[in-house]
Amino acid sequence: MARSIMTPAFKIERDEDRCIQCGVCVRQCANDVHHQDEDGWMWVDDEKCVACQRCAVLCPTRALSIKEYPIDFRSNQHWTSPTIREIYAQAESGGVLLTGMGNPRSYKNFFDHLLLNASQVTNPSIDPLREPMELTTYLGNKSQNGSEGEKPQLELDIPIMFSAMSFGSVSINVQKSLAAAARELGTFWNTGEGGLHSDLLGYGKGAIVQIASGRFGVHPDYLENSAAIEIKIGQGAKPGIGGHLPGEKVSQEVSRARMIPAWSDAISPAPHHDIYSIEDLAQLIETLKVATRYRKPIAVKVAAVHNISAIASGVVRAGADILVIDGFRGGTGAAPMRIRDNVGIPIEMALAQVDSRLRDEGIRSQASLVVTGGIRNSADVLKSIALGADAVYIATAALLALGCHMCQMCFTGKCNWGIATTRADLTKRLNPIIGSRHAINLLTAWSHEIKEMMGGMGINAVESLRGNRLMLRGIGLTREELDLLGVKPAGE
Amino acid sequence: MTIFSAVDYEDHELLQILDETPQEEIEVRDLNGQRYIACGWKNSKKLILRGTAGNNLGAFAEGPQIVVYGNGQEGVANTMSDGQIVLHGRVGDIAGYGMRGGSLFVKGNAGYRLGIHMKAYQDKNPVIVVGSSAGAFAGEYMAGGTIIVLGLDSNRDLIGPYCGTGMYGGAIYLRGNFPEHNLAANLSQEILSIHELSDIMPYLEAFAQYFEYPLENILETPFTRLKVLVDRPFAHLYTGFVS
Numbered sequence: 001m002a003r004s005i006m007t008p009a010f011k012i013e014r015d016e017d018r019c020i021q022c023g024v025c026v027r028q029c030a031n032d033v034h035h036q037d038e039d040g041w042m043w044v045d046d047e048k049c050v051a052c053q054r055c056a057v058l059c060p061t062r063a064l065s066i067k068e069y070p071i072d073f074r075s076n077q078h079w080t081s082p083t084i085r086e087i088y089a090q091a092e093s094g095g096v097l098l099t100g101m102g103n104p105r106s107y108k109n110f111f112d113h114l115l116l117n118a119s120q121v122t123n124p125s126i127d128p129l130r131e132p133m134e135l136t137t138y139l140g141n142k143s144q145n146g147s148e149g150e151k152p153q154l155e156l157d158i159p160i161m162f163s164a165m166s167f168g169s170v171s172i173n174v175q176k177s178l179a180a181a182a183r184e185l186g187t188f189w190n191t192g193e194g195g196l197h198s199d200l201l202g203y204g205k206g207a208i209v210q211i212a213s214g215r216f217g218v219h220p221d222y223l224e225n226s227a228a229i230e231i232k233i234g235q236g237a238k239p240g241i242g243g244h245l246p247g248e249k250v251s252q253e254v255s256r257a258r259m260i261p262a263w264s265d266a267i268s269p270a271p272h273h274d275i276y277s278i279e280d281l282a283q284l285i286e287t288l289k290v291a292t293r294y295r296k297p298i299a300v301k302v303a304a305v306h307n308i309s310a311i312a313s314g315v316v317r318a319g320a321d322i323l324v325i326d327g328f329r330g331g332t333g334a335a336p337m338r339i340r341d342n343v344g345i346p347i348e349m350a351l352a353q354v355d356s357r358l359r360d361e362g363i364r365s366q367a368s369l370v371v372t373g374g375i376r377n378s379a380d381v382l383k384s385i386a387l388g389a390d391a392v393y394i395a396t397a398a399l400l401a402l403g404c405h406m407c408q409m410c411f412t413g414k415c416n417w418g419i420a421t422t423r424a425d426l427t428k429r430l431n432p433i434i435g436s437r438h439a440i441n442l443l444t445a446w447s448h449e450i451k452e453m454m455g456g457m458g459i460n461a462v463e464s465l466r467g468n469r470l471m472l473r474g475i476g477l478t479r480e481e482l483d484l485l486g487v488k489p490a491g492e
Numbered sequence: 493m494t495i496f497s498a499v500d501y502e503d504h505e506l507l508q509i510l511d512e513t514p515q516e517e518i519e520v521r522d523l524n525g526q527r528y529i530a531c532g533w534k535n536s537k538k539l540i541l542r543g544t545a546g547n548n549l550g551a552f553a554e555g556p557q558i559v560v561y562g563n564g565q566e567g568v569a570n571t572m573s574d575g576q577i578v579l580h581g582r583v584g585d586i587a588g589y590g591m592r593g594g595s596l597f598v599k600g601n602a603g604y605r606l607g608i609h610m611k612a613y614q615d616k617n618p619v620i621v622v623g624s625s626a627g628a629f630a631g632e633y634m635a636g637g638t639i640i641v642l643g644l645d646s647n648r649d650l651i652g653p654y655c656g657t658g659m660y661g662g663a664i665y666l667r668g669n670f671p672e673h674n675l676a677a678n679l680s681q682e683i684l685s686i687h688e689l690s691d692i693m694p695y696l697e698a699f700a701q702y703f704e705y706p707l708e709n710i711l712e713t714p715f716t717r718l719k720v721l722v723d724r725p726f727a728h729l730y731t732g733f734v735s
Contacts, residue, residue, distance in 0.1 A: 095731025291532020
């Protein structure tokens with residue numbers, strides 16, 4: 001067979017002086033990059049390397065390093081190296097380019113153009129080490145409607161939850177880590193649309209269970225054994241299209257949770273075919289409320305798209321208790337690259353517009369607003385809340401805490417870190433006790449940082465920061481962008 | 493058995509009464525499109541409904557036995573896990589969407605989007621039997637289970653356009669002639685003799701019994717079975733590469 005016109009993406013460099021031929025790299029690589037021959041010599045197959053860094057991290061003598069492959073196409077600002085490689089891949093396969101994780105392209109990042117305020121002299125700052133700071137957040141419909149009693153609420157000790165990642169797209173040990181961490185942290189995790197694995201039944205009451213167009217693993221006990229139900233309309237990484245869990249990832253275990261035959265494809269159609277309008281959505285929301293006797297908040301998750309504020313208004317009027325908006329940086333286990341990289345809008349813009357629209361229409365109290373899609377740190381969380389969010393979901397950041405090295409090859413099912421895989425031998429590389437500890441550490445650190453930043457602003461309850469855009473200033477933004485975000489420029 | 497009239501009740505008043513009725517058998521008369529009946533029920537209660545059943549009858553339910561003497565509206569048996577609905581009339585759109593178990597028998601026509609993305613797993617094997625015809629998109633994205641369309645007492649096309657589009661599991665049985673151009677491309681067709689109907693004979697017998705229709709009349713016309721040609725039609729759609 002002719003050699004591929006595609007050169008390797010990465011080059012593995014082995015420091016022969018350091019290498020002790022122990023073979024750890026061979027055993028750790030599910031992509032079969034490393035080989036050891038019978039004489040003990042080490043060989044590499046660069047073409048298979050995805051730069052997940054597993055071998056480099058576990059090499060006991062630090063003999064391995066992975067670099068971008070040093071083939072430089074002739075400089076060209078238009079036909080960049082990735083662009084050329086994508087064409088080679090499609091020319092040789094005829095396939096839709098598939099990718100994983102969130103949009104990596106260099107679009108303007110509005111979080112990085114927003115600055116937080118702090119008190120000086122006139123309004124004393126608060127030291128969170130000395131004074132109590134309130135991060136407790138309630139999610140749900142807070143409007144009081146005559147005779148109707150209080151609506152069901154989710155109580156969060158921190159305004160951060162773990163976003164939907166289905167068992168199948170991620171390993172069971174990821175879900176175990178996050179479910180245990182959520183319980184310890186006083187927050188919630190989300191099943192994604194893959195059903196609830198029997199090992200996690202005890203964590204159901206701490207879970208937001210998802211219903212997507214595939215309706216996988218959905219039955220009365222699944223709805224009942226939950227904290228809330230989330231209807232997934234769309235996802236930031238792939239707005240407007242459905243999902244496709246390839247049969248290779250549908251192991252016996254996944255098949256049990258999803259209630260489909262093992263090794264069959266799990267297709268989620270693009271729309272819910274019982275939702276073609278806001279009225280239809282209202283009907284599904286009501287159906288779920290009836291089915292769970294009005295005891296659980298119903299969330300609706302949509303991707304941030306061009307006319308998001310009108311959509312959000314419709315979703316809230318349809319009876320959603322929690323509106324979740326996923327921005328165009330949102331991660332995924334598998335999405336067509338063109339869609340991930342070119343569809344949707346930034347979450348910062350969508351959030352600001354939706355919060356304003358719901359306030360203008362007098363319906364903001366009918367639903368809580370949760371945003372997700374590219375939240376990287378506690379400052380992004382705080383900026384989101386100041387722009388109008390009640391809480392955020394994180395997923396990519398949580399996976400990084402569990403050991404993800406962002407190679408973006410989640411769809412292969414060969415994740416060497418035991419995260420985006422359903423293979424038992426790879427799954428056990430992620431110890432759920434250590435995983436949950438890391439996730440707890442991450443969010444504990446973030447909540448300390450949030451308290452410090454809030455204290456600096458002289459605010460002692462996250463409630464007081466919500467939608468408080470005076471606590472934000474824009475830097476390096478156009479007048480139009482500032483107007484859309486509803487913030488003043490730095491200096492004004 | 494409790495019997496009452498629904499004539500004075502809004503959706504939620506009726507649901508509350510049904511919830512609070514302890515009897516295993518309940519008959520509701522004068523039903524006039526009230527929605528969400530038996531949604532999420534996990535029991536084996538027997539419901540007899542007289543009149544028109546509103547949207548999402550039996551949605552997300554697991555186990556109830558429902559007989560409707562009248563028509564059903566949209567979303568009958570939506571995402572139903574188990575149980576049975578026998579409808580002495582016709583149903584609207586999206587009947588049996590994402591249905592995972594149990595059975596739905598309809599005497600007359602079914603609307604658009606019948607049995608989209610039905611799926612089977614182990615002993616869960618959903619079945620829909622439609623007495624007359626089904627509208628467009630029947631069996632779209634079907635992943636498992638059985639849809640049977642009989643074409644009895646009908647002068648409409650047996651199935652509408654886009655039947656079985658994106659289907660990747662399960663089987664559709666059509667009795668008699670149907671417009672072939674309405675079928676999706678990925679389907680195989682087998683014309684079955686009466687001896688090859690053993691898989692669906694219990695459902696045909698049940699249909700004949702529920703609606704008092706002579707079984708021999710049903711069996712005198714041959715059936716065509718539609719299945720997918722390629723088990724994993726989407727397997728080669730995508731290409732992964734080290735980006």
